[in-house]
Amino acid sequence: MNISKLMGAAEDGHNEKSGVVDISRRRFVVGSAAAGAGLMVAMQLPLGSMSAHAQDGATEVNAWVLIDPDDTVTIRIARAEMGQGTLTGLAQLVAEELECDWDKVSWEFASPAESLARKRVWGSFATGGSRGIRGSHQYVREGGALARELLIMAASKEWGVPVAECTAKKSVVTHTPSGATMTYGELAATAATLSAPDSVTLKDPKDWALVGHSVARLDTVDKVSGKLQYGADVMLPGMLHAAIHACPVHTGKRSSYDASKAKTMPGVRAVVEVGDDAVAVVADSWWQAKKALDAVEIEWETGEAGKVTSESIRQMLEQGLTADDAFVGNEHGDVKTALGKSSKTLTADYSYPYQNHAPMEPMNATALWTADRCEAWVPTQNGEAALETVATAAGLFPEQCEVHRMILGGGFGRRGAHDFVEQAVAIARQMPGTPVKLLWSREEDQRRGYYHPTTRSRMTAGIDSNGKLDALHVRISGQSILAFFRPALGEPEMDPVVFQSMAPEGDHAMIYSVPNLLADHAMRNTHLRPGFWRGVNINQNVFYMESFVDELARQAGADPLDYRRELLKESPLALAVLEEVAKKAGWGRKMPEGHGLGLAVCKAFGSYVAGCAEVAVVDGKLQMKKIWAATDPGFAVNPQQIEAQVGGSFVYGLSAALYGEMTVKDGAMVEENFDSYPSLKLAQMPEVEVTVMPSGGFWGGVGEPTIAVGAPAVLNAVYAATGVRIRNLPVKDQALA
Amino acid sequence: MLKLMVNGKSMEADADPSTPLLWVLRDHLGLTGTKYGCGIAQCGACTVHIDGKAIRACVYPASAAAGKSITTIEGLSEDASHPVQQAWVEIDTPQCGYCQPGMIMAASALLSENPNPTDADINQKMTNICRCGTLPRVREGIHRAAAIAAGDEGAQS
Numbered sequence: 001m002n003i004s005k006l007m008g009a010a011e012d013g014h015n016e017k018s019g020v021v022d023i024s025r026r027r028f029v030v031g032s033a034a035a036g037a038g039l040m041v042a043m044q045l046p047l048g049s050m051s052a053h054a055q056d057g058a059t060e061v062n063a064w065v066l067i068d069p070d071d072t073v074t075i076r077i078a079r080a081e082m083g084q085g086t087l088t089g090l091a092q093l094v095a096e097e098l099e100c101d102w103d104k105v106s107w108e109f110a111s112p113a114e115s116l117a118r119k120r121v122w123g124s125f126a127t128g129g130s131r132g133i134r135g136s137h138q139y140v141r142e143g144g145a146l147a148r149e150l151l152i153m154a155a156s157k158e159w160g161v162p163v164a165e166c167t168a169k170k171s172v173v174t175h176t177p178s179g180a181t182m183t184y185g186e187l188a189a190t191a192a193t194l195s196a197p198d199s200v201t202l203k204d205p206k207d208w209a210l211v212g213h214s215v216a217r218l219d220t221v222d223k224v225s226g227k228l229q230y231g232a233d234v235m236l237p238g239m240l241h242a243a244i245h246a247c248p249v250h251t252g253k254r255s256s257y258d259a260s261k262a263k264t265m266p267g268v269r270a271v272v273e274v275g276d277d278a279v280a281v282v283a284d285s286w287w288q289a290k291k292a293l294d295a296v297e298i299e300w301e302t303g304e305a306g307k308v309t310s311e312s313i314r315q316m317l318e319q320g321l322t323a324d325d326a327f328v329g330n331e332h333g334d335v336k337t338a339l340g341k342s343s344k345t346l347t348a349d350y351s352y353p354y355q356n357h358a359p360m361e362p363m364n365a366t367a368l369w370t371a372d373r374c375e376a377w378v379p380t381q382n383g384e385a386a387l388e389t390v391a392t393a394a395g396l397f398p399e400q401c402e403v404h405r406m407i408l409g410g411g412f413g414r415r416g417a418h419d420f421v422e423q424a425v426a427i428a429r430q431m432p433g434t435p436v437k438l439l440w441s442r443e444e445d446q447r448r449g450y451y452h453p454t455t456r457s458r459m460t461a462g463i464d465s466n467g468k469l470d471a472l473h474v475r476i477s478g479q480s481i482l483a484f485f486r487p488a489l490g491e492p493e494m495d496p497v498v499f500q501s502m503a504p505e506g507d508h509a510m511i512y513s514v515p516n517l518l519a520d521h522a523m524r525n526t527h528l529r530p531g532f533w534r535g536v537n538i539n540q541n542v543f544y545m546e547s548f549v550d551e552l553a554r555q556a557g558a559d560p561l562d563y564r565r566e567l568l569k570e571s572p573l574a575l576a577v578l579e580e581v582a583k584k585a586g587w588g589r590k591m592p593e594g595h596g597l598g599l600a601v602c603k604a605f606g607s608y609v610a611g612c613a614e615v616a617v618v619d620g621k622l623q624m625k626k627i628w629a630a631t632d633p634g635f636a637v638n639p640q641q642i643e644a645q646v647g648g649s650f651v652y653g654l655s656a657a658l659y660g661e662m663t664v665k666d667g668a669m670v671e672e673n674f675d676s677y678p679s680l681k682l683a684q685m686p687e688v689e690v691t692v693m694p695s696g697g698f699w700g701g702v703g704e705p706t707i708a709v710g711a712p713a714v715l716n717a718v719y720a721a722t723g724v725r726i727r728n729l730p731v732k733d734q735a736l737a
Numbered sequence: 738m739l740k741l742m743v744n745g746k747s748m749e750a751d752a753d754p755s756t757p758l759l760w761v762l763r764d765h766l767g768l769t770g771t772k773y774g775c776g777i778a779q780c781g782a783c784t785v786h787i788d789g790k791a792i793r794a795c796v797y798p799a800s801a802a803a804g805k806s807i808t809t810i811e812g813l814s815e816d817a818s819h820p821v822q823q824a825w826v827e828i829d830t831p832q833c834g835y836c837q838p839g840m841i842m843a844a845s846a847l848l849s850e851n852p853n854p855t856d857a858d859i860n861q862k863m864t865n866i867c868r869c870g871t872l873p874r875v876r877e878g879i880h881r882a883a884a885i886a887a888g889d890e891g892a893q894s
Contacts, residue, residue, distance in 0.1 A: 217829050217831075224826055224831060225770075225814075226769075226809070226838045228834060232773065285760060285764040286760060286763075287757065359835075360772070360868050360869075407833070410833045411833075644832060647873040647874070648869050648870025652868060673777055679866045681860075681865075683860035683864075688873050
């Protein structure tokens, strides 16, 4: 299969295990779902989007737009909101075309069950790969534009005048010749009875009045008042709480357990088996459940997986660096011949560890199961896939189920996998008619992750007689996320996604022009579950590439900026963001002893991003002073939120670069909480200055690309300051002087 | 029966006295604005005030709070009007927002002790974790809140 096609298919499936809901496979039932007793309960319960939903009496103009008599516009959002601001950006795109008053815009989440009943009218719910906006901007804008046309048609009908004589602006339709006006609230009911036109013309980006301008997020006030209910905060009448302990060795099973003591403890209602690898305690409060769970003695059957260690994995990956078999992801010219003719060759090995997502809100889901109905309250990055998981775990058809989508307390890719949903439903199924909230402890969250895979890389460069880079071989050895989630997509040993930022073309195209290039991957999988982790494979690939390019520049005695300029002759947009950070940082200025500047640049998720870090190394201790960042996402929907995402990328990315390492002992992860898996705090956080420089004409992602430039920019700056080259992440306590 | 003074109201909870205050607030009193993040006082998502001082409720036995004045995010202000909340809204600080109640409670305790903190003061006192990465706007927000509390005219817009 064509690599770029395969890569596109893989990215569409980003964060989806069960992925696409196969509607045709299931019997299509509308109405029968309303019969269950569960729904009777649920009718009295809050909806999934507890912070906002359309008022009773709102009129649905079309699937995207609901309007109240008081002109409040509620925009439906299919993609997840996990902090990245997509909710507000998507609402901007709809509102831009709708020509509504932004001050009266509210939102609600589209329902996965309703999506099923309405033939996926909202498209995909999958939220990953920085695709929330770039993957849906076209149809959400059309949704807004068609709703506007319906409102104008309604006015034309009310007045008995031609549509062409009416215009819409700020939630008011005006009949231009007479000056008559009607508000959207007055027109919505009529508009809802009309048939939408077959097509609609979208605005020219130069005419955007809302998109491209900074607006406040729609979800902030409830987040600062403490009123917003996350999944972990769900409270239902008669609800019980569950704590769970699954086998810490992935693929391991529960062999036996003794719950006799736990069953006598206060508040305990049940001790239940979950799947073949976990035990849960259900109690009146979570603390009671957790204390009782700690008193359950569980024996695990872990087999060969129980013998795996970080060292055994390291040895396996090391072997992949020189293996004959490797899947070629990008090749042009003839690297082997070119390397043979080189005046000089340089080789360096790098490594990147396992990391956990560790969102602040641990995994959780609340489920209510009866024989003919199952509802779940889920913080999920993919409502449709969550619905499929609920149905399967409940033993019901999807039409008998509903997923109430919650705002996520962080996702970073973790909440695209729904193991915790499966568990919650499995527990609720053993307590028919009683809602049960399953909340993982932080320790459980650390032990049962879908980790950023560990990889190692051998970088080999051939330099010609003019001192120019003539050949580059990137060998990556390590685990494949795709092989775990979508084994059917390609041959077992082929994973094109591992070449993100080194691909031949597309959203993750290699930006550097090298006459002879070979990037290949020796797949080395372990029993540990890998997952899509904010930035995915760019985290290691850009660290490898940008560190090694810095090494090549230093070896050539060249300035790292000049060296990159030469290699970026065919990548003007990448060069532009690089030049921007260099200019802002004052690249080339004289630095005090022990201080240094470092650069990194890449193309990822369709966007061009660069960073320049200033560090000081004092008494062997790293101080990150400032980072200048530049992002060209093509179109920028909400610049102040792009700035927030870019700034945040350095917190997440540098936490990983400095401290983020999950180590393996006896087949299980060692780091169980933030004391051993730390995160950057304000005292370590550098100042960040962001330039958002949208060049227009394309839609790039925002939440992830910048994460990859933090580590190489900082570590190239460390080299500039000290001459010490860090090739293995995390930095932790490696000597810097 | 545990008797607690929370957000100016006397409340009772049928919980074991050794239960961490966090779980009494959340599961017994329904005050879910205070979040669980780590359970070992590392992340600060559970930060509340006891007699005006910031504490981490996940390791604070509920019985130790008896007779003291407990303030949670729900009681910091009735309408998100505390200067820290105003600044947070003005700057759009939260991303996912899950850590923000704790962040706001830590920041408000800092400002009540030190109305005009320097960056070094902030570094020393603000040790909460935010995985999304709001830290740059948390710092900016604390300086802005200090200005709002000091009566900065431009702050009320």
